Amino acid sequence: MAIATKTVKRPTQLRLPIIPENSGESVLNEKDAVFTDPNFSSNKTLPIHRWVPWIAGFSSGFVKSALNGYLKKKGTVLDTFCGVGTTIVEATLGGHNAIGFEINPYAALASRVKANAYHLDLNEFASAIEDFRRFYKKMATSNYEPQSAPPQGFKTRALFYNPLVLHKVLTVQDFVLSIEDDNLRDLFRLAFASTMVSYSNYSYEPSLGRRVSAGREEIHDFPVAKAITDKLFDMMEDITWMQEKMERNNLEVQIINDSFFNCSNHLSPDSIDLVITSPPYLNNYHYNRNTRPQLYWLGYAHSPDDLKKIENMNFGKFWQTVRDLDRLDLSFALPNTDIGERLQTLRTLNNEKGTYGGNGWANYAAAYFNDCHRFAEGIHYVLKCGGTALVVIGNSILQGVMIPTDEYFGKIAESVGLELVKIDIPRATRVGNSIIQSDVRVGKAKLHHQLYEAVVVLRKS
Numbered sequence: 001m002a003i004a005t006k007t008v009k010r011p012t013q014l015r016l017p018i019i020p021e022n023s024g025e026s027v028l029n030e031k032d033a034v035f036t037d038p039n040f041s042s043n044k045t046l047p048i049h050r051w052v053p054w055i056a057g058f059s060s061g062f063v064k065s066a067l068n069g070y071l072k073k074k075g076t077v078l079d080t081f082c083g084v085g086t087t088i089v090e091a092t093l094g095g096h097n098a099i100g101f102e103i104n105p106y107a108a109l110a111s112r113v114k115a116n117a118y119h120l121d122l123n124e125f126a127s128a129i130e131d132f133r134r135f136y137k138k139m140a141t142s143n144y145e146p147q148s149a150p151p152q153g154f155k156t157r158a159l160f161y162n163p164l165v166l167h168k169v170l171t172v173q174d175f176v177l178s179i180e181d182d183n184l185r186d187l188f189r190l191a192f193a194s195t196m197v198s199y200s201n202y203s204y205e206p207s208l209g210r211r212v213s214a215g216r217e218e219i220h221d222f223p224v225a226k227a228i229t230d231k232l233f234d235m236m237e238d239i240t241w242m243q244e245k246m247e248r249n250n251l252e253v254q255i256i257n258d259s260f261f262n263c264s265n266h267l268s269p270d271s272i273d274l275v276i277t278s279p280p281y282l283n284n285y286h287y288n289r290n291t292r293p294q295l296y297w298l299g300y301a302h303s304p305d306d307l308k309k310i311e312n313m314n315f316g317k318f319w320q321t322v323r324d325l326d327r328l329d330l331s332f333a334l335p336n337t338d339i340g341e342r343l344q345t346l347r348t349l350n351n352e353k354g355t356y357g358g359n360g361w362a363n364y365a366a367a368y369f370n371d372c373h374r375f376a377e378g379i380h381y382v383l384k385c386g387g388t389a390l391v392v393i394g395n396s397i398l399q400g401v402m403i404p405t406d407e408y409f410g411k412i413a414e415s416v417g418l419e420l421v422k423i424d425i426p427r428a429t430r431v432g433n434s435i436i437q438s439d440v441r442v443g444k445a446k447l448h449h450q451l452y453e454a455v456v457v458l459r460k461s
């Protein structure tokens with residue numbers, strides 16, 4: 001598609017929230033540092049961060065305070081599990097080089113598009129939006145038959161889109177496919193992918209399920225093009241803000257769509273100044289299953305095998321994949337902790353429930369901590385001497401047994417040669433988005449057990 005250059009007409013009044021330079025969150029010194037709440041929800045209204053909602057992402061304020069406190073000079077920041085790029089965006093806004101690993105191609109796309117937004121030509125973007133509006137208006141008033149088709153392998157129990165909505169979605173796909181410039185096309189793909197569930201018969205509760213099961217009505221018709229155009233306008237507004245805010249520079253930004261466990265294939269040892277990250281928690285939240293619609297519609301998955309491949313790379317495995325094993329044990333020794341006893345206690349609980357009993361959950365916890373061990377080794381490999389890693393991690397309650405993941409992870413990190421500087425707990429009660437809160441498990445939890453999120457601070461000396 002030919003894209004003519006013209007002046008950007010800013011489509012809406014700028015209504016960006018004003019972010020104070022330091023947000024009152026700067027860290028005084030490492031020992032006294034008190035982190036802000038790492039929860040993602042505050043990102044939902046912030047420029048760039050608001051583009052793609054992501055369960056269990058963390059807040060930009062947290063990342064900003066971490067950068068202020070732990071990186072005095074310009075350096076290289078790594079997010080080992082970068083999700084939709086909160087760390088990457090904040091690091092580049094702060095003038096640092098940034099690297100992110102992410103196995104989910106949809107999340108990796110989001111991180112990449114955000115990271116590249118700084119270089120985008122806004123005039124071309126504005127033209128493409130205008131072209132889209134014109135194309136869509138014309139097609140909507142004719143008997144247009146879209147050439148695109150729904151992704152073949154994408155099967156859902158209920159109809160994902162009702163016919164009127166589907167027709168509109170396919171019309172949008174026709175336009176998106178016609179965009180020749182890769183960067184512009186990716187912006188449109190992301191605008192579609194980040195809104196696509198909102199006009200489907202599914203919703204996030206927080207796992208993806210049928211709207212009717214959550215007491216909501218099906219969606220028979222919807223202003224699809226408007227939803228996408230609104231998103232595109234938000235993006236344009238935010239990129240304008242970003243380009244005004246950032247000094248021109250040649251920052252190096254790299255999003256690696258691979259497992260962090262393969263870090264030695266991509267990064268040199270001792271190359272990172274600061275790691276800011278949050279691995280999946282021990283709560284079985286299935287990022288890949290919950291992004292099935294985006295993975296299929298964006299062309300990253302064509303069959304269940306494609307999802308399986310991503311699932312197999314996932315940090316900590318999933319309960320469903322290890323619960324039937326006779327016994328999965330820790331692959332490392334951790335003297336002076338009760339991790340072995342705690343997993344053994346869990347293993348003996350509710351055995352009458354067979355595969356749903358304690359043994360399956362102990363297998364899951366062991367698989368999780370085995371990956372914590374590989375993760376800690378990876379941090380040790382990439383960090384420069386004197387470098388720091390800040391790891392946000394939530395605890396867990398399995399079959400009523402509290403698993404202090406933060407403490408165990410800290411000990412594991414020590415066992416691979418990292419220094420455990422401290423563990424901060426900025427938020428004592430984690431609510432809402434953890435499926436661990438389901439009746440099955442929380443109902444059994446002892447009253448004094450609370451879900452919390454901790455920041456584990458590690459250093460390589």
Ligand SMILES: C[S@@+](CC[C@H](N)C(=O)[O-])C[C@H]1O[C@@H](n2cnc3c(N)ncnc32)[C@H](O)[C@@H]1O
Pocket residue numbers: 040054055056057058059080081082083084085086087101102103104107258259260261277278279280281287313314315
């Ligand atoms: C808690 S989320 C991180 C969210 C991120 N902090 C943000 O603000 O968007 C964890 C992420 O780790 C990714 N992930 C899981 N296993 C991984 C692995 N082995 N290597 C890289 N990423 C992985 C998941 O797909 C998920 O996006």
